[in-house]
Amino acid sequence: MRSVHVDLGDRSYPIYIGEGLLQEASSYFIKHGVSTKSPLMIVTDSKVAPHYLEALSANLAQGGFTVAAAAVPSGESSKSLAMLEELVTKALEAGLDRKSAIVALGGGVVGDLAGFAAASYMRGIKFIQIPTTILAHDSSVGGKVAVNHPLAKNIIGAFHQPEFVLYDLSTLKTLPPREVSSGLAEVVKHGLIWDAEFTAWCEENANRLLELDADALGYALFKGCGVKANVVSQDERESGLRAILNLGHTIGHALEAVAGYNELQHGEAISIGMIGSAKLGVRYGAPVEVYETTKRALQSCGLPVAVPAHMDTDAIMAALMHDKKFSEGTAVFVVPTSIGSVEIKPDVPLAWVREIVEELKREA
Numbered sequence: 001m002r003s004v005h006v007d008l009g010d011r012s013y014p015i016y017i018g019e020g021l022l023q024e025a026s027s028y029f030i031k032h033g034v035s036t037k038s039p040l041m042i043v044t045d046s047k048v049a050p051h052y053l054e055a056l057s058a059n060l061a062q063g064g065f066t067v068a069a070a071a072v073p074s075g076e077s078s079k080s081l082a083m084l085e086e087l088v089t090k091a092l093e094a095g096l097d098r099k100s101a102i103v104a105l106g107g108g109v110v111g112d113l114a115g116f117a118a119a120s121y122m123r124g125i126k127f128i129q130i131p132t133t134i135l136a137h138d139s140s141v142g143g144k145v146a147v148n149h150p151l152a153k154n155i156i157g158a159f160h161q162p163e164f165v166l167y168d169l170s171t172l173k174t175l176p177p178r179e180v181s182s183g184l185a186e187v188v189k190h191g192l193i194w195d196a197e198f199t200a201w202c203e204e205n206a207n208r209l210l211e212l213d214a215d216a217l218g219y220a221l222f223k224g225c226g227v228k229a230n231v232v233s234q235d236e237r238e239s240g241l242r243a244i245l246n247l248g249h250t251i252g253h254a255l256e257a258v259a260g261y262n263e264l265q266h267g268e269a270i271s272i273g274m275i276g277s278a279k280l281g282v283r284y285g286a287p288v289e290v291y292e293t294t295k296r297a298l299q300s301c302g303l304p305v306a307v308p309a310h311m312d313t314d315a316i317m318a319a320l321m322h323d324k325k326f327s328e329g330t331a332v333f334v335v336p337t338s339i340g341s342v343e344i345k346p347d348v349p350l351a352w353v354r355e356i357v358e359e360l361k362r363e364a
């Protein structure tokens with residue numbers, strides 16, 4: 001078992017990464033002081049529940065916990081205010097009180113939704129992350145929790161750190177291939193923003209990752225969580241450095257919203273967005289190899305690198321302006337300067353962004 005520490009003073013927590021951790025969940029809950037006197041609520045989704053809900057519930061019950069569960073429909077459309085209200089109803093019916101915890105068992109959708117429920121229920125109760133996707137090595141760490149609005153991604157949310165993250169790598173074996181690739185986008189992102197050697201390693205080991213080779217996956221997720229924990233520990237609430245974790249997300253979030261949150265997976269949209277940022281980086285003077293390496297690394301993981309041709313450029317530009325990175329009338333982008341390093345560029349000309357979106361549509 002590996003662990004990574006997120007260093008946030010009295011809100012610090014560990015990320016436990018290993019095989020079979022779900023079977024030992026209750027011992028981690030007890031170690032972290034989760035109360036057995038107040039009910040817990042596991043939030044999961046309709047695809048994860050049949051695989052892992054029973055095992056987790058049974059283990060927690062054996063450990064003396066009273067457990068309720070709610071399974072939302074799988075997919076991004078569950079990250080909504082309507083679903084949040086349903087969860088609050090379930091929490092009240094199950095008798096959750098201020099000493100209770102909400103447990104997210106699933107990918108980033110469940111993590112963000114359940115986390116926002118925990119942040120807002122009774123003005124904030126404990127929250128535990130049990131990620132089951134590759135992508136969730138990113139979403140389960142750092143405390144950003146949110147639901148979407150039809151016009152903009154993650155626009156209703158909070159910062160609410162988990163008590164701990166229990167990452168059982170054996171749950172990844174049931175992931176469909178598309179979700180494996182999607183999750184690898186954020187792994188590659190962690191290399192691109194922080195670590196050139198790790199970026200090269202991702203490209204060289206892409207096939208092992210796609211085949212879910214346990215050693216390769218364990219290493220990649222440990223490295224990815226390490227980058228995320230390091231950045232978050234330095235800037236919990238995104239007053240500066242943390243914005244680098246948004247590489248590819250300005251265009252990516254706009255694509256997700258324009259696609260009605262049901263055509264592109266988050267990692268796919270972010271992959272396309274990272275290619276857009278790499279093109280922007282080259283316009284700002286980065287060597288063209290930065291764009292080429294970015295494209296190769298993403299393609300080797302089976303990710304898309306072009307905007308679907310049917311998407312309307314005006315709609316993409318309009319969605320982009322609702323993003324959190326559009327403020328004081330200007331677009332702020334994270335752009336690469338070299339592999340392993342990025343800078344935050346304010347005042348990016350929207351005409352450039354439009355040209356790049358058009359270029360990415362022609363490359364589809």
Ligand SMILES: NC(=O)c1ccc[n+]([C@@H]2O[C@H](COP(=O)([O-])OP(=O)(O)OC[C@H]3O[C@@H](n4cnc5c(N)ncnc54)[C@H](O)[C@@H]3O)[C@@H](O)[C@H]2O)c1
Nearest residue numbers: 047074107108109110132133135138139144171174175266
């Ligand atoms: N909070 C953050 O810092 C942060 C970071 C990155 C992404 N996100 C958010 O995360 C979300 C994307 O997360 P995701 O890619 O995990 O999506 P997801 O939660 O929708 O999971 C992807 C798909 O895989 C299924 N699934 C999950 N685990 C499975 C398993 N072990 N076996 C079989 N199927 C499984 C799900 O039901 C779903 O159909 C987006 O909403 C994104 O905005 C948040």
Ligand SMILES: O=C(O)C(=O)C[C@@H](O)[C@H](O)[C@H](O)COP(=O)(O)O
Nearest residue numbers: 138142144153154242245246249324
């Ligand atoms: O943790 C962060 O900070 C990130 O930016 C990680 C992103 O991968 C993630 O998609 C996040 O939810 C985006 O944040 P947002 O503030 O742009 O909604």
Ligand SMILES: [Zn+2]
Nearest residue numbers: 186249266270
């Ligand atoms: Zn992301």
